[in-house]
Amino acid sequence: xxxxxxxxxxxxxxxxxxxxxxxxxxxSPFSNxxxxxxxxxxxxxxxTIMTFSENTKSNGRYTAxxxxxxxxxxxxxTASQLSDSxxxxxxxxxxxxxxxxxxxTTVTVRA
Amino acid sequence: DAGVxxxxxxxxxxxxxxxxxxxxxxxxxxxxxxxxxxxxxGLELLIYFNNNVPIDDSGMPEDRFSAKMPNASFSTLKxxxxxxxxxxxxxxxxxxxSVDEQFFGPGTRLTVL
Numbered sequence: 001x002x003x004x005x006x007x008x009x010x011x012x013x014x015x016x017x018x019x020x021x022x023x024x025x026x027x028s029p030f031s032n033x034x035x036x037x038x039x040x041x042x043x044x045x046x047x048t049i050m051t052f053s054e055n056t057k058s059n060g061r062y063t064a065x066x067x068x069x070x071x072x073x074x075x076x077x078t079a080s081q082l083s084d085s086x087x088x089x090x091x092x093x094x095x096x097x098x099x100x101x102x103x104x105t106t107v108t109v110r111a
Numbered sequence: 112d113a114g115v116x117x118x119x120x121x122x123x124x125x126x127x128x129x130x131x132x133x134x135x136x137x138x139x140x141x142x143x144x145x146x147x148x149x150x151x152x153g154l155e156l157l158i159y160f161n162n163n164v165p166i167d168d169s170g171m172p173e174d175r176f177s178a179k180m181p182n183a184s185f186s187t188l189k190x191x192x193x194x195x196x197x198x199x200x201x202x203x204x205x206x207x208x209s210v211d212e213q214f215f216g217p218g219t220r221l222t223v224l
Contacts, residue, residue, distance in 0.1 A: 031210070043115070044154075046213075049212060097142065097144070097159050097209035097210070098156065098159075099156065101155075
């Protein structure tokens with residue numbers, strides 16, 4: 001069973017709207033939790049990195065939250081743009097180099 | 112900085128042929144990672160190098176896969192012989208230290224017919 005579960009698998013939103021992606025993990029302990037954005041045909045790019053003691057981290061219109069008690073994280077996208085169409089991957093760092101990847105949520109932003 | 116460079120970007124080959132994927136990490140990064148991404152299994156770590164030395168190759172699927180890092184600026188992932196189930200996107204990533212953010216290359220899309 002995957003140690004990192006993401007939902008929904010995919011979603012479609014209208015340009016300008018907000019959306020929230022969910023990530024549940026079973027890994028414990030962990031050193032940090034990361035959200036990556038992967039555009040079609042490209043490699044993943046880091047959006048946020050949070051240690052287990054951090055509750056929230058923002059990067060422009062992207063805001064990640066972490067609840068270490070419930071082992072849940074979310075990524076909120078504000079005022080979506082067409083360029084936000086991508087796959088968003090939740091990643092938990094198991095040790096100093098090993099990462100556990102979620103399957104990703106595919107976001108499609110429509111005009 | 113040009114980022115992590117991978118070549119080729121696309122490779123189509125026939126079953127049984129040897130395939131070599133290449134990676135140039137970001138200058139100054141001492142950790143290099145090879146990943147494979149498929150629809151079924153997502154991203155999987157194949158092998159991790161630190162200071163050019165293979166540290167963890169437990170993700171290498173079988174003996175047909177091998178990886179080398181002859182110097183700090185170059186690494187190869189070789190599949191010999193290739194099989195259709197090896198079809199996937201292979202990513203190389205590097206980080207300044209093993210605990211730091213990993214920067215991914217653009218990937219090599221491999222199709223084995």
